[in-house]
Amino acid sequence: MSTAPLYGLILAGGSSTRMHRDKAALQYQGKTQLDRAFELASRHVAPVFVSVRADQTSDPTRAQRPMIVDSVAGTGPVAGIRSALAAHPQAAWLVLACDLPFLSDAAIEYLLRERATGGAAAFATAFKSAHDGLPEPLCAIWEPAAAKALADYQAAGGHCPRKFLIRHGARLLEPQDTRALDNVNTPEEYTLALATLDQAKPMQLKIRYYALMREQAGRSEETLETSASTPARLYDELVERYGFTLSPEQLKVAVNSEFSDWSRPLKIGDAVVFIPPVAGG
């Protein structure tokens, strides 16, 4: 069981070769990846720093955060982790790459809990990759004792933190959410990640009300921020809010002006109408 205090380090020094633009500045849900990763780490450990190369210290995406500038020769994540271990030799580090848009609080909590209770890890506690079972060094906790071994590894020409952990051994955890560590390297992956995140987050729906429901809601339409994934869940939410007296069995539902299933997945911008018992003629 490790007792070293735990600091946070966000790795954002990569060259983003395949993305063709700075990955740290990519936005999800209105925030840069760097800010999202920084805020995620800050919910679990303190202080948190951004790892940067010497030539990135005035970059606006990074400059507003506390930084640890690479202080050792070489580049890449090994240099970033070594620089952090050198800056605060007493601390262990929750190291997160900034390009893991699906990483959740639950995954971080699991990692921290396993480190605290799961027996000694000499150098690191890390997740196994869901793809190849190898250690994921950039969502891991690096212990102070790794400093010397990492220096030796780099001196011998090593530059890959994953190979370091394979060679030196890390305590490996099975990922609970196999997607949590998927990283985003290309514009295509970015587009896909944006769409996936949009489906899970609260979304705006347009809702129109007719007849009795219009009177009970006190409005004929509204745009609503909701995380309800189906019309059935949305109706439950609206019953809470407006006290609708009609039960779902009495209603039909329309999405985008066509009759729909109650279990149809809702998308951003969908227009939803709940249809009370009709009485034409």
Place this chain on the structure above:
Amino acid sequence: MHFRFTETPIDTESARRAVQTPGAGGYVSFEGWVRDLNEGQAVTRLEYEAFQELAVKEGDRIVAEAMRRFPIKHALCIHRVGSLELGDMAVWVGVSSAHRGEAFDACRFIIDEVKHRVPIWKKEHYRSGDSGWVNCERCAAAPQHSHAHHHHERLAVPNPK
């Protein structure tokens, strides 16, 4: 377009001409009127409201179904929305065909389906000062009654002018 809404009184004469065709030997129409009594309550006026985008699609589908089921020539349904007084015409259905039998059958089919399927709602105002959405309130406690459609209707034979 075989189903449409109007906010002004239904022009039955132009509607009748719209279904008229040289191959038709006859025509049946149905008019639904605002009646002064419903389930024992004296009604003073009605308000109709519709989810028009979907209602027009569903109404068109009903008429298209009637055209497939019955050998008719043309069919049209027009529904009022807004505030209606006693005696006002709420809905008009017209069907033309070579022979009368299928015109009666198709006309009946269309009005029955429209009442069950098209998202239109009716609020009744009563002489007591009370009001209520038909099928939504008194029947809310007993949803199995929601298909008990009471009606203000009569089969109309076009008046010779």
